[in-house]
Amino acid sequence: MANRHASQHAATASMAGKVCIVTGANSGVGLEAVRKLASGGAHIVMVCRDRVKAEKVREEIVAATPARIDIVLADFSDLDQVRTAAATLLRDYPRIDVLINSAGIHSTTRTITKAGFETAFCVNHLAPFLLTSLLLDRLRASSPARVIQVNSEGHRFSGFHLDDYNWERNRYTGLKGYGSSKTAQLLTTWEFADALAGSGVTINAMHPGDVRTNIGNNNGLLYRLFKRFFISPLMLKDPAISGEALYWLAAAPEMATVSGRFFHLTIDEKPAAHALDRAKGKEAWELSRKLAGL
Numbered sequence: 001m002a003n004r005h006a007s008q009h010a011a012t013a014s015m016a017g018k019v020c021i022v023t024g025a026n027s028g029v030g031l032e033a034v035r036k037l038a039s040g041g042a043h044i045v046m047v048c049r050d051r052v053k054a055e056k057v058r059e060e061i062v063a064a065t066p067a068r069i070d071i072v073l074a075d076f077s078d079l080d081q082v083r084t085a086a087a088t089l090l091r092d093y094p095r096i097d098v099l100i101n102s103a104g105i106h107s108t109t110r111t112i113t114k115a116g117f118e119t120a121f122c123v124n125h126l127a128p129f130l131l132t133s134l135l136l137d138r139l140r141a142s143s144p145a146r147v148i149q150v151n152s153e154g155h156r157f158s159g160f161h162l163d164d165y166n167w168e169r170n171r172y173t174g175l176k177g178y179g180s181s182k183t184a185q186l187l188t189t190w191e192f193a194d195a196l197a198g199s200g201v202t203i204n205a206m207h208p209g210d211v212r213t214n215i216g217n218n219n220g221l222l223y224r225l226f227k228r229f230f231i232s233p234l235m236l237k238d239p240a241i242s243g244e245a246l247y248w249l250a251a252a253p254e255m256a257t258v259s260g261r262f263f264h265l266t267i268d269e270k271p272a273a274h275a276l277d278r279a280k281g282k283e284a285w286e287l288s289r290k291l292a293g294l
């Protein structure tokens, strides 16, 4: 959190022709990444769960910027759909230069997916873990390539319960469920970085700023009123800053070999101690592989 007011880096490097996959690409942080990558000439693949929303965004962006934008559908609360999307991506894109995992939710109530996972854990961690794992060989073959995890300073709200990832024994709250899913992602990001060392593929996590997006709008009226009148106007910034930061992480030459780090927008920052426990990270890695059916 130390870097909340730091001045940020920006990149001017071209992304012309680079194939960039962005999840959660129709809204908020992901959408701003798409806008910025489109202006940098990238060939973008939007991974979204709703075709109508995705088409609307594609039309709006291509009307403003000549850009190649494709759409692949997947609901991240269903790992079978993530597998199908990965198969489509592997079939259609012989090279992948950048993968930005931005899809995410904050849910004030504990809900369970049809496969039996707590939903925030599945959408925020298991689904991007599976997608990244399934694309890893293609990323390696495309080297140099970059993976960016849109994580959160919210990881500080909770450690990850290896033995209670579905919140059956510990009391679930929206902030704890969210924090825990983001911690699980950080713990496994360091493992991905080790697995990719020397391959020319980097993986970093970032906090996209405290920005005005649709996050949390899936929650009840009370939460949405609280967000609208008390949180957003006072605290939240234009999400364009997230797009700028993601562009820097994806394009900046100085980031070509940096891996296994956490950035507050573009400033290198130390995560919470519970997200730096490498022994726990190895267990989280094995658990995530098992749960994702890898």
Ligand SMILES: NC(=O)c1ccc[n+]([C@@H]2O[C@H](COP(=O)([O-])OP(=O)(O)OC[C@H]3O[C@@H](n4cnc5c(N)ncnc54)[C@H](OP(=O)(O)O)[C@@H]3O)[C@@H](O)[C@H]2O)c1
Pocket: 023, 024, 025, 026, 027, 028, 029, 030, 048, 049, 050, 053, 074, 075, 076, 077, 101, 102, 103, 104, 105, 123, 150, 151, 152, 153, 154, 207, 208, 209, 210, 211, 212, 213, 214, 215, 216
């Ligand atoms: N906003 C912030 O200040 C902030 C701060 C820290 C971290 N973040 C992180 O930034 C990322 C993006 O969030 P945002 O703030 O941009 O919120 P957002 O505007 O709500 O965007 C979230 C994106 O994720 C997608 N998504 C949600 N559930 C999904 C599912 N089951 N399957 C597939 N896609 C799904 C949404 O699709 P639909 O439009 O179809 O729902 C949307 O495209 C998240 O990982 C979030 O944790 C945001």
